Every structure is written in C-alpha cells, then in structure tokens.
Amino acid sequence: MFQDSGFNSIAYKEKVRLISGFSLNIYLRKVLFLLCILCCTQAVIAQSDESSTSEVKAIFDRFSQYRHQNKVDKAIEAMDEATNIAEKNEDTKLLVDTYHQLARLFIEEGDIEGALGYYAQSGQYLKEMSYPYAEAFQLYLDAAFRFQEGNNFQALKSLQEARKISNNRNLGNNILLLEAYIYTNITNYDDAIKNLHALIVNADDKERAFLATKANLQLSRISVTLNDYEEGIIHSKAALELALKYGFAKETKIAYEQLSEIYADQENYSESLFYTQKLGSIKDSIFNLEKLMLESNIADKTQLEHLQSEMNKLQAQNEELSESKNRSEITAILTSAFLTIISLLAVSLFRNNQIKLKTNDLLYTKNKELELARDAAVSAMEAKTNFLSTVTHELRTPLYAVTGLTHLLLEENPADHQKEHLKSLKFSGEYLLNFINDILQINKIDADKLEPLNIEFKLHKVLEDVVESLQQNAHERQTKLVLDYDSKIPNQLLGDPIKLSQIFMNLVGNALKFTKNGKVEVIAKMLTKEDNQVKLYFEVRDNGIGISEDQQLSIFDSFEQGSVQINREYGGTGLGLTIVKSLLGLFGSTIHLESELGHGSSFFFELDLEYETKISETINFELDEGEFQFKGLHILIVEDNKINQVITKKMLTKKEITCDIANNGNEAIDLAKENHYDAILMDIHMPGISGEEATRQIRKFNLEIPIIALTAISLDDSLDSFYEAGCNDVVTKPFKPEIFYQKIGENIFRSRMQGSV
Known part of the structure; x- marks a missing residue:
C-alpha cells in the first residue's frame, strides 16, 4: 500500500508540476500580449502627438510668413486653425500661444481694442497654469500697449521683466526691436542703434530677414533725425532689398516712402520722384480698400468665433453646475443672466464692427477726395507762385530802363513842358515798382522764403531814413510827419533793419495816404532792458479818416482796403498791411489796431531785440551824400544786359566816375585781377557763372574791394546768400538814383574811414 501510495504520490506531484508549468506559460503569454498592446498604443499615441x-x-x-507679407486675412485664418486644434486637444498652452500671436498682429495693424481682447483672455488662462515663455510674452505685449500709449519707461520695465522670465531667442530679438523703438522715442539714440545693429546680424531661426528689415528701417529714421542722410539712404535701400526679396509688403511701402522723403529733403527730386512712382505702383495693389475690408471682416469673424467658444465653455460649466445637487438655483439663474449679457454684448460688438466698417469706408473715400483736392490746391499755389515770381522778375529789367532813362533825362535840363511829362513818367515808374515789390513780398511770404536777418544796425537811423524818404509825400498831403524816439534805446541793436524799414514804410505810407491836413507820428519807446535784450514799443499814429469796426476785421487780409470807394479814391493794392502782419510774424510779434471813424488810427506792436554792449557807440561812420567825393573814382560794372550797361554807366558819369564793363562773371574775375577798382557793381543773374560765384572767386585774391550786388531779386534769391558770397551791400533793380549813389559812397568811403581809424 505504501508502495502504491508512494507511486500515486509521485505521479500526483509530477502532474501538478506539469499543470503548474503550463499555467505559468499561459500567464506569461498573456502578460507579454498585454505589454505589446500597451507599447503599440503608446507608440500610436506618441505618433499622433508628434x-x-x-x-x-x-x-x-x-x-509668420503671412504676417510678414502683410496678408492679414490669411494670417488670422492660420491662427484660427491652431485655435481649433488647441480646443480639440484641450491644449491650454497652445491656445495661449495663438491668442498671443493674434494680439501682436492686431497691435501691428492698429486695432488696439481687438488686441486687448486676446491679451485679456490669455491673461485669464495664465493665472491657472505655469508657462514661463507665455508669461514673458504677456509682459512683451504689455510693453507694446504701454509704448502705444506713450508710457515709454513703464514699457521698458515690462521688457526687462520679460527678459528675466524667458531666454527664448525669437522673443528676445523682438524685445530688442521694441526696446529700440522706445529708445528712439526718448532720444536715447546710442542704445537704439546698438540694439538695431544687433538685429541686422541676428541668427533668429524664425524671423531673421524680417527683423533685419525692421532694424534697417528704424536705423534709417534715426539717421535722418541726426541729419545723416547718406546713412539713411544706405539703411533704407538695405531694408528695401530684403523686403522685395522676401515679399514684406508693408516694409516695401515704408522703404519707398523713406527714400522718397530723404531724396526730397536733399533736393534730389529725380530720385525722389522715382521712389514716389514706385510707391504709387504698389499702393493700389497691396493696400486697397477691398483688402482692408476683407481683413476687418475676417478679424471680426475670428473674434466672434472665439467669443462663441468661450460662451460654449461657460454654457457647459453652467450645465454641470445645474446638474450638481450642491448648487443652488440662484447660481444657475445668475449664470444664465451672465451668459445672456455676454450674448447681447457679442451681438452689439458685431453690429458696431459693421457700422465701423461702413464708417471707415466713407472716411477712406472722403480722405481720398480731400487728398486729391489738397494736391490740386498745392499744385495751383506752386504754379501761381512760380508765375508771379517770373513775371515780377522779368518786369524789373525793362522797368530799370524806364526809371533810369527818366532820371537821366531829368538831369539834362529838359524844357518845362517836357519836365512835367518826365515827372509823371517817373512817378508812374516808381508806383509800378512799389506794386511789383509788394507782389514779390507777398509771394515770398506765401512760399515761406522769408527769414529774418540778425545783423548790427542803428534803429534811429532806420526810422530817420523812413521819415525822411516820406517827407515829400507828407508835404504834398499838407501833413506833419514827426518821429518821437526814446533816447534810452541802445544805439547798436541786432536784428533785420531791412524788414523793419519795410514795416515802417508800409505803416507810415498807409497813414499818410489816409491823412490830409493832419499829423502822423512815428513813436519808438523802450519798455524794458535786461542783460543784452530790450523790449521796444512802436506805434504809428494818425488823425486821418479812421477805420470802422467792420473794416478792422479784414483790413490785414490781402488786397483788402476797407471798401470799393476807398480803393477808387485813394488807390493802392491793399497789400501793405498784409505784408506788415506777415513780417512781424517772422519776429514773433503781432500788429494791433485801434481806430475810430473820423478820428484817426493807431497801429502798434512790441519787439524783443538784442543789443550789443561791447560795441563802442562813440565812433560814427555815417556819411551824408553831400560828403561823398565821387570825382576820380574808378568802378567795374558787371552786367550782361546792354541797355542796363548804358544806363548804369551814364549814371556814374554824371558823378564824374569812370568805369569798365564786364559782360559776364568770367570777364569780371579777369579784370579784377588785372586792374585796381574802387568798387565793383555786380549783377547776380548772368549767363555762365552767377554774380555770387564771381564774387567768391574775387574774394580769394581781394578781400578789401567793396562789392555791391545789383539784382532784380526773385523768389529764390536770399540776401543772406549774397552776403555769404562776399558782397558788402545789395541794391535791388530798379533802384532810386539817390539810393544807388548813397550805397556806392557809403561802401567806398566807410571802408576808407574805418581803415584810417
């Protein structure tokens, strides 16, 4: 039995062993099978994630490509795809990234309101997660908003904080660019230039060319601000080359605009026109109204879709809360009310955007019309200005012959009946000359060609000369003309005596015209005197016919004389007071008027002038015409017009002055080298080299000889340029003989007296 029992026991153990081995084998197979399934699933998931x-x-x-190429509609559509993927995968980080990119795009397009919407939404998500790159980008956007508002230093602070949070290369480069814009705003050009040069050679794997283009454009702006136009052209052309190569539409437009403006500032109008035409050729194709409307519609649609998505999430949360037994009914009601308000706001936003689109369309059309009208007006004004300048300049040459020959004939003792005719001719010539001068003056004022001088002069002599020159007019009107001059006024002042003389000639001449059997006073008083500056009060007062209150409102407008009756009775152009108002504007002063019909008028103003304290006021080089000893002087006349040569030579011969004649600037230089002259009368406008250039050449070998410029001055002529060339004085043609002789005497004999002193 034991043997049986022993046998049976051994068989049982073997059987158990076999069964156990078989079970373990099956178990291991199952485990391996499950591991394979798990691995395959993970591989599939990883492949799906990848x-x-x-x-x-x-x-x-x-x-990025669409944004750089200014294809805003396609860029928004691309981000819409990314948003859909983020919502499908419940990827909050991706959603924040898309909102950030859309916010930056909207800032660049000037839609701050839309950008703020995405900025706020991304901010809400960032409160519930840890995402350093997105937190840094949020600060970057905050800096961009503050920069738009003009809060430059707060913007810089946000950028510094962003740089501490993330070291992303692309974000770092964009921070450098925004910093450069801010540094430029606060005129910290050194740091701005440093950042921009770093961006030009950047190794950004996403936006290398785009950032370099932006940097070149900004460097060009800074260079122009610093008056380095050549550097500005280099950077603008570099930006243009990159923009054209990579299709950066907006940057191409900006580069064309900058090059056009820079060349225009340099008066290189052919190059400026070339880039203006290039700009015009791309504007219609890239920046047209239809494109702007399409982009606006897509932007609005995208915003509404994102808003709807947020509403759906709130709705889902509301349903979850409603199903929860721990939520009260009041919470559900409040949530529903909140959703209703959000819905109404969404509808309102959509309607407002539609209204905005229509308004923008209307404004765009009206702006285009206004631009066309403005361009037409500017062209018309330029044409009028150039025409009047040409006409007034051309009239001076024959008028010089008329006035000059009239003077010569009057000097030759004509018969009494001839003398009356010649005096009438002289008066008509002088009247026409004054009218031409007024037209040219107004033309220069309209074209912004007038600038005040700042030279030493004696105010008392300027006013005395004005009063003396108009005494004959006062005598004919049986009117007393007096000068009331404050002796406390410094003798030597710094300013523009020519324009001051024009102001008083117009004011006093105007007062005399409307005053008969009366009195005209010219008053000059010192109000204050501090350091090297004085405040002076001037007044021209008369007791003539006066001006009504209605007429006072328009008396300073061009061609206004109060009424048609006044124009017919007293004559004139009505430009005198307009010229006075404009000339005083150059000095920062304003003309004031007090008047009453039948009791006269008072024109008064104040001027701030500098005075020279170091100049000795005891030496006086002024001479009267009677003291000039013209006999024996030898003068060079430089004039290309044969009639003008004859007239000028005869006028000099009357004073026993001998002369040589040069027909152009080159002859003048040669004669000045070979001969000795007491003075040179230099015509400015001549064929070949101009009078200015001839003067510069003469000054290289003769610094002492007085050179007086004779010119039928035009719109583009500047007295400053005559003096800079080396002229001692300027006489405008046609001129009064007494002024002509006075200028010659003063410049020749003053230099001799100064030399002896």
Whole structure:
C-alpha cells in the first residue's frame, strides 16, 4: 500500500508540476500580449502627438510668413486653425500661444481694442497654469500697449521683466526691436542703434530677414533725425532689398516712402520722384480698400468665433453646475443672466464692427477726395507762385530802363513842358515798382522764403531814413510827419533793419495816404532792458479818416482796403498791411489796431531785440551824400544786359566816375585781377557763372574791394546768400538814383574811414 501510495504520490506531484508549468506559460503569454498592446498604443499615441505637433508648427510657420507679407486675412485664418486644434486637444498652452500671436498682429495693424481682447483672455488662462515663455510674452505685449500709449519707461520695465522670465531667442530679438523703438522715442539714440545693429546680424531661426528689415528701417529714421542722410539712404535701400526679396509688403511701402522723403529733403527730386512712382505702383495693389475690408471682416469673424467658444465653455460649466445637487438655483439663474449679457454684448460688438466698417469706408473715400483736392490746391499755389515770381522778375529789367532813362533825362535840363511829362513818367515808374515789390513780398511770404536777418544796425537811423524818404509825400498831403524816439534805446541793436524799414514804410505810407491836413507820428519807446535784450514799443499814429469796426476785421487780409470807394479814391493794392502782419510774424510779434471813424488810427506792436554792449557807440561812420567825393573814382560794372550797361554807366558819369564793363562773371574775375577798382557793381543773374560765384572767386585774391550786388531779386534769391558770397551791400533793380549813389559812397568811403581809424 505504501508502495502504491508512494507511486500515486509521485505521479500526483509530477502532474501538478506539469499543470503548474503550463499555467505559468499561459500567464506569461498573456502578460507579454498585454505589454505589446500597451507599447503599440503608446507608440500610436506618441505618433499622433508628434503628428499634431508637426501640424501646429507648420501652421505657426505659415502664420509668420503671412504676417510678414502683410496678408492679414490669411494670417488670422492660420491662427484660427491652431485655435481649433488647441480646443480639440484641450491644449491650454497652445491656445495661449495663438491668442498671443493674434494680439501682436492686431497691435501691428492698429486695432488696439481687438488686441486687448486676446491679451485679456490669455491673461485669464495664465493665472491657472505655469508657462514661463507665455508669461514673458504677456509682459512683451504689455510693453507694446504701454509704448502705444506713450508710457515709454513703464514699457521698458515690462521688457526687462520679460527678459528675466524667458531666454527664448525669437522673443528676445523682438524685445530688442521694441526696446529700440522706445529708445528712439526718448532720444536715447546710442542704445537704439546698438540694439538695431544687433538685429541686422541676428541668427533668429524664425524671423531673421524680417527683423533685419525692421532694424534697417528704424536705423534709417534715426539717421535722418541726426541729419545723416547718406546713412539713411544706405539703411533704407538695405531694408528695401530684403523686403522685395522676401515679399514684406508693408516694409516695401515704408522703404519707398523713406527714400522718397530723404531724396526730397536733399533736393534730389529725380530720385525722389522715382521712389514716389514706385510707391504709387504698389499702393493700389497691396493696400486697397477691398483688402482692408476683407481683413476687418475676417478679424471680426475670428473674434466672434472665439467669443462663441468661450460662451460654449461657460454654457457647459453652467450645465454641470445645474446638474450638481450642491448648487443652488440662484447660481444657475445668475449664470444664465451672465451668459445672456455676454450674448447681447457679442451681438452689439458685431453690429458696431459693421457700422465701423461702413464708417471707415466713407472716411477712406472722403480722405481720398480731400487728398486729391489738397494736391490740386498745392499744385495751383506752386504754379501761381512760380508765375508771379517770373513775371515780377522779368518786369524789373525793362522797368530799370524806364526809371533810369527818366532820371537821366531829368538831369539834362529838359524844357518845362517836357519836365512835367518826365515827372509823371517817373512817378508812374516808381508806383509800378512799389506794386511789383509788394507782389514779390507777398509771394515770398506765401512760399515761406522769408527769414529774418540778425545783423548790427542803428534803429534811429532806420526810422530817420523812413521819415525822411516820406517827407515829400507828407508835404504834398499838407501833413506833419514827426518821429518821437526814446533816447534810452541802445544805439547798436541786432536784428533785420531791412524788414523793419519795410514795416515802417508800409505803416507810415498807409497813414499818410489816409491823412490830409493832419499829423502822423512815428513813436519808438523802450519798455524794458535786461542783460543784452530790450523790449521796444512802436506805434504809428494818425488823425486821418479812421477805420470802422467792420473794416478792422479784414483790413490785414490781402488786397483788402476797407471798401470799393476807398480803393477808387485813394488807390493802392491793399497789400501793405498784409505784408506788415506777415513780417512781424517772422519776429514773433503781432500788429494791433485801434481806430475810430473820423478820428484817426493807431497801429502798434512790441519787439524783443538784442543789443550789443561791447560795441563802442562813440565812433560814427555815417556819411551824408553831400560828403561823398565821387570825382576820380574808378568802378567795374558787371552786367550782361546792354541797355542796363548804358544806363548804369551814364549814371556814374554824371558823378564824374569812370568805369569798365564786364559782360559776364568770367570777364569780371579777369579784370579784377588785372586792374585796381574802387568798387565793383555786380549783377547776380548772368549767363555762365552767377554774380555770387564771381564774387567768391574775387574774394580769394581781394578781400578789401567793396562789392555791391545789383539784382532784380526773385523768389529764390536770399540776401543772406549774397552776403555769404562776399558782397558788402545789395541794391535791388530798379533802384532810386539817390539810393544807388548813397550805397556806392557809403561802401567806398566807410571802408576808407574805418581803415584810417
């Protein structure tokens, strides 16, 4: 039995062993099978994640390309795809990234309101998660908003905080660019230039060319601000080359605009016109109204879709809360009310955007019409200005012959009946000359060609000369003309005696015209005197016919004389007071008027002038015409017009002055080298080299000889340029003989007296 029992026991153990081995084998197979399934599942999931990541990267790459090329509609559509993927995968980080990119795009397009919406939404998500790159980008956007508002230093602070949180290369480069813009705003050009040069050579794997283009454009702006136009052209052309190569539409437009403006500032109008035409050729194709409306519609649609998505999430949360037994009914009601308000706001936003689109369309059309009208007006004004300048300049040459020959004939003792005719001719010539001068003066004022001088002069002599020159007019009107001059006024002042003389000639001449059997006073008083500056009070007062209150409102307008009756009775052009008002504007002063019909008028103003304290006021080089000893002087006349040569020579011969004649600037230089002259009368406008250039050449070998410029001055002529060339004085043609002789005597004999002193 034991043997049986022993046998049976051994068989049982073997059987158990076999069964156990078989079970373990099955178990191991199951485990291996499950491990295979798990591995395959993980591989599939990993492959799916990798595929999703690759798709998102491709979308962001497309977005960057569209953004750089100013294809805003396509860029928004690309981000819309990314948003859908983020919501499908419940990927909050990706959603924040898309909102950030859309916010930056909207800032660049000037839609701050839309950008703030995405900025706020991304901010809400960031409160519930840890994402350093997105937190840094949020600070970057905050800096961009503050920069738009003009809060430059707060913007810089946000950028510094962003740089501490993330070291992402692309974000760092964009921070450098925004910093450069801010530094430029606060005129910290050194740091701005440093940042921009770093961006030009950047190694950014996403936006290398785009950032370099932006940097070149900003460097060009800074260079122009610093008056380095050549550097500005270099950077603008570099930006243009990159923009054209990579299709950066907006940057291409900006580069064309900058080059056009720079060349215009340099008066290189052919190059400026070339880039203006290039600009015009791309504007219509890239920046047209239809494109702007399409982009606006897509932007609004995207915002509404994102808003709807947020509403759906709130709705889902509301349903969850409603199903929960721990939520009260009041919470559900409040949530529903909140959703209703959000819905109403969404509808309102959509309607407002539609209204905004229509308004923008209307404004765009009206702006285009206004631009066309403005361009037409500017062209018309330039044409009028150039025409009047040409006409007034051309009239001076024959008028010089008329006035000059009239003077010569009056000097030759004509018969009494001839003398009356010649005096009438002289009066008509002088009247026509004054009218031409007024037209040229107004023309220069309209074209912004007038600038005040700042030279030493004696105010008392300027006013005395004005009063003396108009005494004959006062005598004919049986009117007393007096000068009331404050002796406390410094003798030597710094300013523009020519324009001051014009102001008083017009004011006093105007007062005399409307005053008969009365009195005209010219008053000059000193109000204050501090350091090297004085405040002076001037007044021209008369007791003539006066001006009504209605007429006072328009008396300073061009061609206004109060009424048609006044114009017919007293004559004149009505430009005198307009010229006075404009000339005083150059000095920062304003003309004031007090008047009453039948009791006269008072024109008064104040002027701030500098005075020279170091100049000795005891030496006086002024001479009267009677003291000049013209006999024996030898003068060079430089004049290309044969009639003018004859007239000028005869006028000099009357004073026993001998002369040589040079027909152009080159002859003048040669004669000045070979001969000795007491003075040179230099015509400015001549064929070949101009009078200015001839004067410069003469000054290289003769610094002492007085050179007096004779010119039928035009719109583009500047007295400053005559003096800078080396002229001692300027006489405008046609001129009064007494002024002509006075200028010659003063410049020849003053230099001799100064030399002896």
